[in-house]
Amino acid sequence: MKRVVITGVGVIAANGLDTDTFWDNCLKDHAVVDPIPEHWTRYADYKSKIWAPLPSLDFTKFGFNRMEIMQRDPVTLLMTAAAEQAIKHANIETKLLDKRKNNHALCGIDAERTGVFIGTGSGGYTSLLQNHAHHTITEPGKRLQQAHPDNEDIAQHLQQYALSKRFNPFGVPMAMVNAVSASVGIKFSLHGPNRTVAQACASGTLAIGHAYEAISNGVVDMAITGGCEYVSDADGGEFRGFDIAKTLARDCDPIDSANRPFDEERSGFLFAQGGAAGLVLETLEHAQNRGAPILAELVNFSETFDADSLLSLDPNGAQITRMLTQLLAKPDVNPEQIDYINAHGTGTGPNDRIESQLIETIFPHGPLVNSTKSLIGHSFGASGAIEAVVSILSLRDQTTHICHNLKKPIAPLNFVTQQTSQSLNYAISESFAFGGHNVGLLFQCHP
Amino acid sequence: MTEAVRAEILERVTRVVTEVLQVEDDIEITENTSISKDLKADSVDIVSLLMDLEDEFGGEIPEEDATKLDTINDIINYIQERADQPE
Structure with a gap:
């Protein structure tokens, strides 16, 4: 089994269109919440009237040409832009191959030994x-x-x-779900396995896990991976789908306090317009041979399935427990060695209750816990990849962001309430998805 | 069609073609330039080009008309003929 490291990350989220802006705003506790677009209210009376929009998007500023913008759904452009950020961050130079297609080669990288693994909930919906x-x-x-x-x-x-x-x-090519990984493969001329995974809110996490497996098993030397989502249909139909299922955060005054995962006053999750995170994963040897910066090591991945409900977590959390047990098994890490957990932390009643109970039971020593969704809302297929990036940057910088709006915690966990210097070696990022998918990634600080 | 009108359409068509097909600076686009042969546009490129020409000049270019458009001259004549037709 090969060791797998992360050498580049890129993020597009509600509080930043690039990694540095995003991470700086996370550490400054800069959260995003706005009223939903006025014209959506022409179609329905929603229970929730707030969301987390992305900053204004001009895809030409990400370097896309006219043809790419015409032929690709925004979710694909977001993912491709985040992947490009990650590739640059990993110190990989690119060479333009075809001006019309605007596709590039990765200099010094074996394209046939590089895969693409991308997660999305609904693709070009x-x-x-x-x-x-x-x-x-x-x-x-x-x-x-x-x-x-x-x-x-x-x-x-x-x-x-x-x-x-x-x-x-x-x-058709804009809507098909595999366009997200196919477009990244085309953009960077990569010929290894090219896979889109669609496991709702765990999609990004699972894609990173599949990339990890392909690299550690020797199928590829490197992978571009991550997750993406764009659910901003013109008239709020997707929003209505979650609203009618009573999953969304209710309005309150001020609206800034509505999104509060793990708080007794939580009322649901904050619907995010979308987002994307890209990561470059490669074998330790490959990274060292090319002198790449190493951000952290990905030491294991685990997934289980509830087989219980399409919409709710299994209340006893048996399969989440099994997922976490498996996650710690391979590198033989004891639960008390976990220093930080980036929780799924949606802010819905049952989810937060079950997740916090399981963390309290399995990790009684009190690792740090936060919810990135408390800052940027829930971006579905992108969320797990964005949270993986937060976990990686937290290990790199030995600090992490606070759990925003947490005033009355529902459980006696070690929630992050101040952004201070920490000592972090192992971190877990976990995601649970509609359908019943439980996925976890275990990261270790790279000295 | 006056020379001025034709020149203005040529300028707008050239701008759209250059942007959509990412025509290199050293390639001069003239009225005789063939989209398929000289600019090597494939069928997907041409669909994209026609969409942007529709946006630039308004209206819709039906598929049966699109197949007759190959040179810049074809496009200019088509746009002008359509403009001359009564609503």
Whole structure:
């Protein structure tokens, strides 16, 4: 088995469009929460009226050309941009191969020994919705407008979706879920295994785990991995799906205090517009041979499945316990050696209760615990990869961010309440997903 | 069509073609430039190009018309003919 290290990371999140901005804002406890777009309220009366939007996105500023922006869903562009950040961070130079395709080679890297493993919850879902809306609304819409030529509400709605837009000829490749890993592979001309995994909120974590396995088993020497999500459909339909399932944080005054994982007053998770995190993983030997900076070591990955409910964690947490036990088994780490846990920490009632009880039982020595979702909301398939990056940077910098808005903890865990210097050797990042997927990554500080 | 109108359409078509197809600086685009042969656009490139031409000049370019457009001259004539047609 090969040792696997992380040599580059890239993040796009609600509180930063690059890793440095993101991490600096995390350590400064800079959280994001805004009212949902006004026009969404034309379609439904939501229980939650807040979300965590991304900063304004101009994909040309990420270096994409016109053709890429036309042919790719935003989720794919976010993932590709985060991957590019990670590649630069890993000190890998790129060489432009084709100006029109805007694809590059990774200099000094064996493309056939480099894989791509990306997680996403719903891929290019927003492109699918837009095209479907155009398909179903355009013709009846024209007739409706002819019958009611002076009705501004009808005109405005049709303008939004139907009459002003074409049926997008790239709708299928934009919507297909594997476009996220395929596009990263095309962008960087990589010929190793190329895999998209879709395990809802654990997608990013699982993708990193699959990359780890491929490298440690000798299938590849290096992998570009991570997770991504973009659920900002034009009229809030995806938001409504989570809202009607009563999973989202309720409004309160001020809205900044609504998102509070592990707090007795929590009311649900904060819906994030999207995000992405990219990581470069490689064997220790490969990293050392090319003189790469080593951020941390990934020493194990574990996954189990509840086989209980599509929507809820198994209340007894048996499979989460098994996942964590397996995670610690291979490097033979004792639970008391774990210094820090980046929790799934959504802020929903049952999830936080079950997760905190399990942490208290399995890790009674009191490792640090925080929830990155308390700062940037829940970005689904991106979240696990972003939280893996937080775990890695916490080990690198020997500090981590506080658990935002935590005033009345639901359990006597060692929640991070101050951003101070710490002594961190082992860290766990764990994710649980709709469906019943439990995934964990075990990182170790690299001296 | 006046020379001025034609020149303005040529400038706009050239700008769209250059941006979408990422035409290199040393390649001069003239009215006789062939999109497929000289600029080596494949079918996917051409679909993208037509989408941006639709956005630039408005309206929709049906597939049966699109197949007749190869040179810059073809595109300019098509845009002008369509503009001359009554609504």
